[in-house]
Amino acid sequence: MITASAPGKLVLCGEYAVLDGNAAVVAAVDVRAIATVTVGPSAPLIRAVLDAARAHGLEIPSEVAVDTSAFNVGGRKLGLGSSGAAAAAAAALVIQHSTGALDVALAWRIARDAHRAFQGGGSGIDVAASTFGGLLRFSLDAEPAQAPPLPRDLEVLVVDTGSATATQGFVDRVLALPDRAKRLAPIAAAAAAFLEACERDDANALLAAVEHACAGMRALGLAAGVDIVSAPHARVASLASAHGGAAKPSGAGGGDVAVAFVPRERAAALRAALAAAALPVVDVRLGAPGARIEP
Numbered sequence: 001m002i003t004a005s006a007p008g009k010l011v012l013c014g015e016y017a018v019l020d021g022n023a024a025v026v027a028a029v030d031v032r033a034i035a036t037v038t039v040g041p042s043a044p045l046i047r048a049v050l051d052a053a054r055a056h057g058l059e060i061p062s063e064v065a066v067d068t069s070a071f072n073v074g075g076r077k078l079g080l081g082s083s084g085a086a087a088a089a090a091a092a093l094v095i096q097h098s099t100g101a102l103d104v105a106l107a108w109r110i111a112r113d114a115h116r117a118f119q120g121g122g123s124g125i126d127v128a129a130s131t132f133g134g135l136l137r138f139s140l141d142a143e144p145a146q147a148p149p150l151p152r153d154l155e156v157l158v159v160d161t162g163s164a165t166a167t168q169g170f171v172d173r174v175l176a177l178p179d180r181a182k183r184l185a186p187i188a189a190a191a192a193a194f195l196e197a198c199e200r201d202d203a204n205a206l207l208a209a210v211e212h213a214c215a216g217m218r219a220l221g222l223a224a225g226v227d228i229v230s231a232p233h234a235r236v237a238s239l240a241s242a243h244g245g246a247a248k249p250s251g252a253g254g255g256d257v258a259v260a261f262v263p264r265e266r267a268a269a270l271r272a273a274l275a276a277a278a279l280p281v282v283d284v285r286l287g288a289p290g291a292r293i294e295p
Contacts, residue, residue: 002096005032006088007288008071008080009129010158010259011250013213014138014191016174016220018123020181021140022188025147025195026125028133029158030288031070031078033085035093038065045083048114049090056110058098064090076164078282079256083119084126087111091131092291107131107291108144133290137195147195150286151203155267156259158282159247159274161232163255170252173224183223186216203263207246210261214248221253228253236260236279243270257282 007028014024035046042050042063050060066089071082091111096102108131112124128136128144137147150156177183190213197206214229214237221228229237233249236258240247245262258279262270271281 001037002093003294004035004089004093004096004102004291005294006035006085006092006130006291007032007133008082008085008284009126010080010257010284010286011125012259013194013209013248014187015217015249015251015253016171017184017188017191018125018138018140019171019175020184020188022184022191023137023139023195024123024125024191025135025198026129026138027135027286028129028288028290029080029284029286031080031085031284032288033071033082033089033130034067034294035086035089036065036067037061037093037097038063040065045086045114045118046090048118049087049110050094052110052114052117053091053094053098056106058094060094061097064093066090073160073282077256078160079164079251080284081126081130084111084115085130087115087118087127088130088291092293096293102291102293104131104291129290131291134287148198150198150261151201151206153203153263154206154245154261155264156261156286157267157270157274158250158284159236159258159260160280160282161230161236161255161258162278163230163232170224170226170228170254173226174220177224179223183220187213187220190216207261210246210248211241214246217249217253226254230254232279233258235277236274239273239277239279240270243273245270
């Protein structure tokens with residue numbers, strides 16, 4: 001029996017601005033969706049994947065099931081891109097079933113198209129991370145490409161804010177802003193600075209970019225009337241700053257997870273401070289491999 005899997009995602013910088021064609025940075029994380037052939041009815045998202053695969057001329061299995069339970073903590077999703085991972089895993093499985101060999105570029109096209117059709121839009125950044133893996137530079141007008149590595153002197157902590165968020169309403173409010181381009185410009189500039197800092201292996205410049213991104217997301221939320229940088233996110237950012245680091249929401253914000261960047265020698269102390277504030281660090285690693293067929 002064929003089994004395929006795909007990783008979750010963590011947006012590191014560029015949320016919202018990516019919707020206007022700006023570059024963003026996203027990492028695959030080692031939480032995986034598992035796809036198998038089944039006899040039961042496929043979920044609506046997976047049915048969209050099967051329809052997209054059929055449109056590409058592939059022979060599809062009767063039904064596909066995808067297990068995303070690894071993305072949940074206590075019955076609550078962490079916001080690590082379970083739907084994008086499910087679409088990528090299902091696409092990989094169908095391609096393997098039809099052709100006998102995984103074509104990652106084709107899996108990207110199928111999963112992206114199906115995910116957009118199912119959600120009624122979206123940038124596809126989460127599907128890209130789940131399909132290609134690693135650390136990606138993503139924009140709407142270019143194929144996803146591997147980004148330079150993060151500065152060696154920094155550690156990344158993924159922090160559970162303790163609440164889940166329905167993000168589509170946030171996105172809709174932002175897209176409706178009459179001065180959206182102006183509001184997104186600081187986030188786009190922060191993402192560009194983030195990528196430049198990675199290219200130069202410059203930890204201080206990356207921390208400054210993260211601070212600017214968080215400030216831009218806070219201002220965007222105020223303009224749109226949505227709580228992008230919620231109180232728990234602000235607390236994570238404050239604790240990270242107190243330990244020589246910087247933090248911001250990952251993804252649409254409001255809840256789910258925050259991402260904190262901190263000098264390696266201060267990481268243990270920040271972990272302890274976050275735990276004391278009831279903001280636990282989630283044990284995930286960045287740079288996971290993309291969609292694959294399991295042995």
